[in-house]
Amino acid sequence: MSSFDDISQMFHSEYDKLVNLINSASTQSDLSLHDIVETYYQIMNMSSMITMLKQQLGSNDHKSLFGKIIESEKLISEKFNHTIHPQILQNLEKSIQETTKNLQSNSSEQKSKEEIESDAKLYEELRKKMSTKEFVEQYGKGLSDD
Amino acid sequence: MIEDLAKNLIHLKKNFVNTYDGKSQIQEVIPLSTSDSFPIPQQNLDLLHQFATMNPIYYNSFEETVGDTICIVYEGDINKYWLSSIQYGTSYAPFSPTWIMSAYVAVLLAKEIGFREIIDIGSGDGRIAFCAKILNLESYSIEIDDMLVKLQNQLTTPLNFHPYCSDATTFDYSSLNLSNPVFFIGGLAQMGGIELASGVFEKIKSIPNLKNIGWVLAGTYSQKYPTDPKNEAGWGTLIDKNNLKSIQTISLPTAWTFHESEETPYIFTQSFD
Numbered sequence: 469m470s471s472f473d474d475i476s477q478m479f480h481s482e483y484d485k486l487v488n489l490i491n492s493a494s495t496q497s498d499l500s501l502h503d504i505v506e507t508y509y510q511i512m513n514m515s516s517m518i519t520m521l522k523q524q525l526g527s528n529d530h531k532s533l534f535g536k537i538i539e540s541e542k543l544i545s546e547k548f549n550h551t552i553h554p555q556i557l558q559n560l561e562k563s564i565q566e567t568t569k570n571l572q573s574n575s576s577e578q579k580s581k582e583e584i585e586s587d588a589k590l591y592e593e594l595r596k597k598m599s600t601k602e603f604v605e606q607y608g609k610g611l612s613d614d
Numbered sequence: 615m616i617e618d619l620a621k622n623l624i625h626l627k628k629n630f631v632n633t634y635d636g637k638s639q640i641q642e643v644i645p646l647s648t649s650d651s652f653p654i655p656q657q658n659l660d661l662l663h664q665f666a667t668m669n670p671i672y673y674n675s676f677e678e679t680v681g682d683t684i685c686i687v688y689e690g691d692i693n694k695y696w697l698s699s700i701q702y703g704t705s706y707a708p709f710s711p712t713w714i715m716s717a718y719v720a721v722l723l724a725k726e727i728g729f730r731e732i733i734d735i736g737s738g739d740g741r742i743a744f745c746a747k748i749l750n751l752e753s754y755s756i757e758i759d760d761m762l763v764k765l766q767n768q769l770t771t772p773l774n775f776h777p778y779c780s781d782a783t784t785f786d787y788s789s790l791n792l793s794n795p796v797f798f799i800g801g802l803a804q805m806g807g808i809e810l811a812s813g814v815f816e817k818i819k820s821i822p823n824l825k826n827i828g829w830v831l832a833g834t835y836s837q838k839y840p841t842d843p844k845n846e847a848g849w850g851t852l853i854d855k856n857n858l859k860s861i862q863t864i865s866l867p868t869a870w871t872f873h874e875s876e877e878t879p880y881i882f883t884q885s886f887d
Contacts, residue, residue: 568697571693571694571697572697575694575697579673581673581689584673585637585638585691587691588638588639591639591696594697
């Protein structure tokens with residue numbers, strides 16, 4: 469297989485992964501933090517590949533691959549950036565607010581050692597959500613800088 | 615002697631980490647009695663235990679022999695204070711305490727250098743200011759989070775370490791009539807410490823005739839944080855910019871280095887303007 473075939477095959481395979489992740493993200497309102505991070509990494513991975521390949525390929529060369537690149541760009545920009553990304557951010561904000569409210573509402577109660585250590589897991593989850601939200605916001609800032 | 619005390623405390627911490635199997639968010643040990651490794655007057659040790667026992671962040675304690683030192687282990691949780699502190703736009707770093715023993719050793723060094731007043735900036739539960747009072751220094755505790763200041767007010771008996779609920783970058787330090795102060799800056803350089811320290815520097819500069827001021831900066835060598843081009847555990851650029859002279863650095867255990875191999879370097883500096 470030629471080097472171009474390798475690249476083309478890899479791009480198609482990464483595109484399929486992206487489509488699956490975007491489909492999951494658009495149908496599930498309660499994506500896990502792991503899935504959110506995985507989706508954004510795949511978006512960033514594909515965006516880098518697109519930039520690199522567009523510099524190397526002319527629109528008249530390798531029409532099939534070029535077409536896939538354009539399709540991927542459209543998927544990222546129209547479906548992900550404009551619809552899914554704001555939705556993920558909104559869901560994270562809502563989830564953080566709810567968890568914060570729950571933790572605040574029972575923080576003044578007298579608790580046993582076991583209850584305190586069990587609550588600590590919820591706080592850890594809240595920290596992870598906040599950290600994921602920061603990561604997602606950074607992606608959004610990158611879009612507004614473009 | 616103070617360097618040996620710090621080394622023995624690190625050794626104690628490392629032994630404790632190897633044996634501790636609890637699930638608490640934070641944990642620390644205080645030797646029960648004075649010993650060759652911890653030649654601290656018994657009445658001072660008793661006051662450190664009293665601070666921990668009265669402190670609501672600790673929900674459990676038990677006796678344990680760590681290495682060859684009989685200690686009390688204190689298990690605590692600071693989550694609700696973290697939740698409160700992150701809601702302040704001007705709060706620079708979420709509350710995470712140094713060890714009580716570390717606070718004592720750091721203040722002991724400040725006293726040996728010759729400072730007579732301790733101002734704990736971003737003081738959390740006020741443990742550094744409390745230790746200063748144990749060592750017969752005057753102390754003031756500045757904390758922006760009212761929930762933490764309420765906690766401090768529960769701990770001011772028997773030693774009043776003067777808690778103030780205020781933004782340290784706007785506090786009127788001239789009201790304290792300071793003469794030979796050292797400021798402990800809470801928070802790592804990379805966690806808002808630079809902004810906090812810079813704000814306090816500006817306020818202090820406006821006080822006439824206040825010279826030879828000490829600054830104690832909590833640093834980190836952790837690769838989790840960006841390094842400073844002038845080193846000093848994250849504080850090099852600020853030290854240089856403000857014409858501070860490094861006097862001594864002492865490493866001590868803190869809540870945030872419990873699972874780390876390196877302890878927190880406390881950088882003692884002084885301005886000679």
